Amino acid sequence: MSKRSSRSGDAAVDAVSFIDERLGAARGLRFLMDYVFPDHWSFLLGEIALYSFVILILTGTFLALFFDPSTSQTVYHGSYAALQGQSLSAAYSSTLHLSFKVSGGLLMRQTHHWAALVFVAAITLHLLRIIFTGAFRKPRDINYIIGLTLLILAILEGFAATHCPTTCSPGWASRSPGASRCHCR
Amino acid sequence: MSEDPHKRGILHRLWQAILMLTLWRIGALRRRRDPPEHGEADDPSRRETGAPEWAQHLIPALLALTALTGLGFVALFIVDPNTQLLGLCLGVGLALLASALILAGRFLVPQETKVEDRPMYGDREAVEQVAEQARAGLDGITRRRLIGGAAGIAGAGLTAAVVIPLVALGPGIEQQLSDTPWHAGRVLVDDEGNPILAANVNEGSFVTAFPQGAEKDNLGSPVVVVRVDPATLKLPADRASWAPEGILAYSKICTHASCAISLFRSPLSPTTQSRGPALICPCHYSTFDVLDGGTVEFGPAGRALPQLPLQIDASGALIAGGPMSGPVGPSWWGDSK
Numbered sequence: 001m002s003k004r005s006s007r008s009g010d011a012a013v014d015a016v017s018f019i020d021e022r023l024g025a026a027r028g029l030r031f032l033m034d035y036v037f038p039d040h041w042s043f044l045l046g047e048i049a050l051y052s053f054v055i056l057i058l059t060g061t062f063l064a065l066f067f068d069p070s071t072s073q074t075v076y077h078g079s080y081a082a083l084q085g086q087s088l089s090a091a092y093s094s095t096l097h098l099s100f101k102v103s104g105g106l107l108m109r110q111t112h113h114w115a116a117l118v119f120v121a122a123i124t125l126h127l128l129r130i131i132f133t134g135a136f137r138k139p140r141d142i143n144y145i146i147g148l149t150l151l152i153l154a155i156l157e158g159f160a161a162t163h164c165p166t167t168c169s170p171g172w173a174s175r176s177p178g179a180s181r182c183h184c185r
Numbered sequence: 186m187s188e189d190p191h192k193r194g195i196l197h198r199l200w201q202a203i204l205m206l207t208l209w210r211i212g213a214l215r216r217r218r219d220p221p222e223h224g225e226a227d228d229p230s231r232r233e234t235g236a237p238e239w240a241q242h243l244i245p246a247l248l249a250l251t252a253l254t255g256l257g258f259v260a261l262f263i264v265d266p267n268t269q270l271l272g273l274c275l276g277v278g279l280a281l282l283a284s285a286l287i288l289a290g291r292f293l294v295p296q297e298t299k300v301e302d303r304p305m306y307g308d309r310e311a312v313e314q315v316a317e318q319a320r321a322g323l324d325g326i327t328r329r330r331l332i333g334g335a336a337g338i339a340g341a342g343l344t345a346a347v348v349i350p351l352v353a354l355g356p357g358i359e360q361q362l363s364d365t366p367w368h369a370g371r372v373l374v375d376d377e378g379n380p381i382l383a384a385n386v387n388e389g390s391f392v393t394a395f396p397q398g399a400e401k402d403n404l405g406s407p408v409v410v411v412r413v414d415p416a417t418l419k420l421p422a423d424r425a426s427w428a429p430e431g432i433l434a435y436s437k438i439c440t441h442a443s444c445a446i447s448l449f450r451s452p453l454s455p456t457t458q459s460r461g462p463a464l465i466c467p468c469h470y471s472t473f474d475v476l477d478g479g480t481v482e483f484g485p486a487g488r489a490l491p492q493l494p495l496q497i498d499a500s501g502a503l504i505a506g507g508p509m510s511g512p513v514g515p516s517w518w519g520d521s522k
Contacts, residue, residue, distance in 0.1 A: 036301040
């Protein structure tokens, strides 16, 4: 009791103790603040990948609220005049709705798109940094293999996402007799 | 041309001057970056404090501009959500924030350089202790291999139970592919919907047919109908009844890249006389043997053309005798036949 009263008044101590008394986080905060980070810009490539991923998750969650990943054919009656009355896949028509009707929807799509590009580019450059600094050797070898796996997953995800809005890559969706027409526009 | 050497001399001197200036600048920058001498040369640890006056004014200004762009975004979103302007606001705001943070990182907060020792793994003593403890855990157990094997089997079984349902994530394509509009009794019609009479299909002619009442642009719909001499047929035994009067029907969609098959090698030229009539895809020249159930004779196609069993009804019209013999459309790693 006396200990606390003697310290109160110092804003920094008050703020940290507010957190520490509830979460016991002072030790973890100290670890974070003492963390020694290499003093070269190339070590930030991994950070760029990480924050692109965070943006991908946030914007992707938003897109998932509106996107309908369906190949079933619907007749389009939306705000995009050029496709009025055309028979489109539900996926494509929901993408049009997201782009033209939802406020900020196109911005979210574009942000997601660019974050995905930056994500893969940053991982690749990060991989180069790891290769050229020899950071793939023991004791970091397991981490290196995990990172490579993540790169492969990111590329596969990117490939799948390219086909989301139209779901009609020539060799895949168009060949199923149920989806009779291809709507790549 | 006479003044050329003189001109070149001036340019050359200018170039030299620029080069020297550049090198001098780089040298100056490097000198500034060199850590100040702090007694011991091995220990680069240092701490510099003191923020310049201009940084203490510029950074708050940048942060205030960042706030403005944020408010601009909100205002635009309400008034006129134009994607380009929204993106511009957000982009400029993030660029301002980034420059404020970079300046703060370089000029505002204390600059600290520290050296962290690399943690040395491979503590022999600890490893031996752990191994010893692990060994002690087995004391008194005689059937170790049995128990270990049983645990492995339990793990494998549960893993299979968890992994197998993931198949549901994949597309259920197999059934979709073999699910064409063709079934027994469906009448073959031409482009305009008129039934195709067996008598109208002549040897050497090439007729495209569709299932009556079905959507024509479904990949499973179009078939090619041809007539050959029944005596020359080499169909497998289970397809013996699929070609009444020597009339055969095959899917019109090439199994290589789903082009429409539009060439029929009949009548035969002297050079192909030994081979028999064939359906040929114009895209990559996949050639399918008509007499032999559509097997690939030449070209990149990976599997035979699906055949449609035919019958002739009482009115002389061609009708389907059953579904297609296999999935229609281009092959992929899942289709082997």
